[in-house]
Amino acid sequence: WFYTLMVLSTALFNKPAFKNLICNGLVLAEDGKKMSKKLKNYPDPMEIINAYGADALRVYLINSPVVRAEPLRFSKEGVFDVVKDVFLPWSNSYRFFVENADRYEMESGTKFTANPRIHSVTTNILDKWIFASLQTLTKRVRREMSAYKLYEVTPHLISFLNSLSLWYVRFNRDRMKGNSGSVEALHSLQTLHHVLLSLCRLMGPFTPFLVETMYLNLRRALPTDSELFVDSVHYLMIPEVDESALDEEIEVSVRRLQTVIEMGRKSRELKGRKTKQPLDHLLLVNPDQKYLDDVVKLQEYVLQDLNVRHFRVSSELQAFVKLTCVPDRKRLGVRLKRNAPKVCKALYDFSHEQVSSLQETGKAIVEGCEVFSEDVAIEMGFKGDAEKFSSSSADGGIVVLSTELTPDLLEEGYAREFVSRVQRLRKKAKLNQSMPVEVFYGCPSSPSNGVIMNGVDDAKAVELDSAIAHRNDYIRHQTRQCLNHQKYQPKHAVVIETETSDIAGQPCTITLTRPCVVFSSDLSSHGSEDFCSELREFVCTKNYASLKKDLTKSQGTLTVNIGGKEVVLSRGVDFFLNVD
Structure with missing residues (x-):
């Protein structure tokens, strides 16, 4: 059929018969056989939709070999993985935003309002990073969609959602809760709102039901005259790339920060130190001064995530690190034949200087044979006391974590x-x-x-x-x-x-x-013990939040009338709003 169309179109019009040709593969049962009603070797589609949702099924198929014209062994677990890896991180970030936007409105007494130009207002480096990452994602999605490579969209999305939930939200959790002040809380919430709203627009074709639910709630923060305030997210176009928000340098800096933190986490695991247990210091050693400068700019996040009190850096690799090389026996065996065993033994005995030279020049003469850097794996080890420190290496550097515990x-x-x-x-x-x-x-x-x-x-x-x-x-x-x-x-x-x-x-x-009123041990000045008991019971029945407001208006006094007897109670004398 394709061939016939191609021949006819070429003969008649001297051009292909189609601008874009999209072929789908076969969806097979999990055992690799064709799906059969007789064999019932496939799960009921309605059960899949009821359990995981139509959006999860759609993303699973879009991200499968089927859209590359290859066969797919349909797996129920694969649909669940979409929920786990894509929808849960996304929903958690969305829910965290909603909770903290509500908290902001309650504490500030003002309605939370989105700011479409927040990226040009905020000075927080992670705000700028997540904006830059969002623009990179937008550029990739538009590129892959225009080329009909639907299967390339989901990996980019998963990567971005991990960045959003595991890095941006994690690092800004306290900031969004208002611990850094109301202005910082507002900026971080406006940033997260902008990102979530953009994700709804980007993912509309792939997850129409989920994004519609999110959008209708996120829309509440938009001015009614905004071009983004419409009846449905599906009336909006996929966002254009905002070139002004792109910043490759910030993305590189944060990527290096993530690598350092991952090395630090690995070092903790090696010594069995839980993240909640504070440690004294972390040392980052890397010969690249720009690498060190990038991480130092973001060191507050290193201290926060790795729960260490001090962060130090050094470019003096040789002062802290010993290089060793591990030969690739299979590779050397093929090339060096009988000489391979003695060359491997000599490589294991290489000094730090010899390994460093091999790394720099890319080759060395060992036992009369030429060895290249591709023939070995170069590993970094810490020179210091392994009992007191734990180390991990990556990106040509090493982190050293102090693991001693003081009282x-x-x-x-x-x-x-x-x-x-x-x-x-x-x-x-x-x-x-x-x-x-x-x-x-x-x-x-x-x-x-x-x-x-x-x-x-x-x-x-x-x-x-x-x-x-x-x-x-x-x-x-x-x-x-x-x-x-x-x-x-x-x-x-x-x-x-x-x-x-x-x-x-x-x-x-x-x-x-529940918060409750605590009474003075002696209320006898107000009446008999029975009357004081009734007094306590009556005050305890009052709504705590309303009581606090009434006390603010009355400057700390509470007037109570029981059985025709009026009593004035004073906060701080007769009662307290809590145990403090």
């Missing part, structure tokens, strides 16, 4: 682990970020809890209890909640969730309660 570092590690458990408990209780709670804790085997285990104090429990108490301010800042020992927990406090977790090998009970 101060251990204490901070306990506090970070405690924060993580509180956040998990909030998630378990299905509390959103804006919902206030009070946190109470207790280590059952600590003397501060009034318990002695087996007649002796449990030293580890004392250490944990002390660490939480010493790092109280840090924990409050991270959780943005009140924190107190469980012995101060009011009896009338409404418990939302409680859990005993293992922290540093010790049980630690964490309880979340």
Whole structure:
């Protein structure tokens, strides 16, 4: 058929019969056989759609060999992988934006509004990086779509979504929560909104249902006279590339930052040091000064992600690194025959200087035979104490991580682990970020809890209890909640969730309660004990948020009328808004 059309078109018009010719391959069963109704060797399409959605199925097929005119062995797991690798990171970034935009509106008292020119306003380097990456993605999508290479779109999308969720959102989490000020929070949220809105426009042809749902919510932040404010995202064109936002230098810098962080994570794993455990310092050694300068500009993210207190750099590779070479026995065996064993042995014994020379010149004479740099793998090792340090290499450099633990570092590690458990408990209780709670804790085997285990104090429990108490301010800042020992927990406090977790090998009970009023131990000046009891019960029935507003208006006084008797209670004298 193709041949016939080609012959006719060439003979009649001296040109091809078609401008673009797209062929699809066969969709086979998972065992490689043709799909058969009789054999029922394929999953029910409606079950796939009901389980994973039509968009996931569409992306799976678009990213398969079928669109390259090759056969596809259809796999249900492949559709699930699309949900896991594409939709979940994307949805998580979207949900994080929505939660923090709501928080911003509640805390600032103003409506969150998008800024289409935010990339020219923000000075944050990661904002500029994600804008540059978005433009690179847009350029690639437009290029591949114009060439009908649909299968090239998804890999670029997955790479960008990983950058968005695992790097941009991760590094800007605290910033979006307002920890760096309202202006920075607004800029980061406007940046994320712009990126998510652009993704909806880019991915409209591939995931029409998902992007429509996202767009209709993201649209709320747009001015009604905006050209992007339309009834459906499918009325919008795929975005054009904004050349002013492209910045290859920033993309290279962040790529180097990512490599350093990945090396640091690997070094932690080698020593079994959890990310929540702070460490003293990280040293980056690389002979390329520009490489070092790029990472130094972004060192705050190295400190943040790798949880180290200090970051150092050096270009003196030889002072910290020993080079070794590992010969490719198979390659050398084919070329050197009988001489290969002695050459391999000599290569293993190469000094740092000899390996460096081989690396620079690309060749060396070993046992009378010529060896090229392609014949060996050059590895970097740290010269220092392997007991105190852990190292990993990439990009022609090495990172060296100090892994010694001091009492101060251990204490901070306990506090970070405690924060993580509180956040998990909030998630378990299905509390959103804006919902206030009070946190109470207790280590059952600590003397501060009034318990002695087996007649002796449990030293580890004392250490944990002390660490939480010493790092109280840090924990409050991270959780943005009140924190107190469980012995101060009011009896009338409404418990939302409680859990005993293992922290540093010790049980630690964490309880979340609704914020509640705490009364002075002596209210006798206002009446009898029975009257004071009724007074407490009445105040506790009031909505906590409304009570706070009323106290602000009344300058800290609360007027209560019980049984015709009017009583004026003073905040800070008769009652307090929390245990603090």
